[in-house]
Amino acid sequence: QKEVEQDPGPLSVPEGAIVSLNCTYSNSAFQYFMWYRQYSRKGPELLMYTYSSGNKEDGRFTAQVDKSSKYISLFIRDSQPSDSATYLCAMNDMRFGAGTRLTVKP
Amino acid sequence: SQTIHQWPATLVQPVGSPLSLECTVEGTSNPNLYWYRQAAGRGLQLLFYSVGxxxxxxxxxxxxxxxxPQDRQFILSSKKLLLSDSGFYLCAWSVTGEDGYTFGSGTRLTVV
Structure with a gap:
């Protein structure tokens, strides 16, 4: 079993939709959880950072951590075409998910 | 502010040739440094990391x-490239490893 599992998609949604991106992990010792956004041919950029369980909101983005289920989510409200990118989850031991490719259609 | 520089942006090399990719960080001291590789359509694979x-x-x-060789310089090398070494190479840095990583702009390597 991989330490971090992420559905690679691709995921295509219409503009304005709510997007849900998810990762599962196997190591219960993980405490820090991150979401990165990567535009085509660019390096990933840190989008959201959470510690332990709970929710964190930043504008249209909400990161959610459920440590009991070893499950993390990123929600994007009112999605925009500019949100089209690959989204990667990461844990505090430098492991990344495979990334989910998201396309938001105008 | 901290910045990370990575070059070259693209590179085409023949099989069996050597490789040297350089990454430098500015505006911070004693960072943790990382090299990742991202194959086409795949996630990030951690290759190396350095705490000093x-x-x-x-x-x-x-x-x-x-x-x-220096606090803010990280070099990725190969003596003889293989076709399977093709990919997108990313350098990153962090302060503690638990505070998120800042990535460079990447080097797209094609081995032919």
């Missing part, structure tokens, strides 16, 4: 090596 000068940890056995 001369300290290199390897995650994946391969024909690549890394060195950290």
């Amino acid at each position: 000068i001369g300290q290199i940890s390897s995650e994946v056995p391969q024909n690549l090596s890394a060195s950290r």
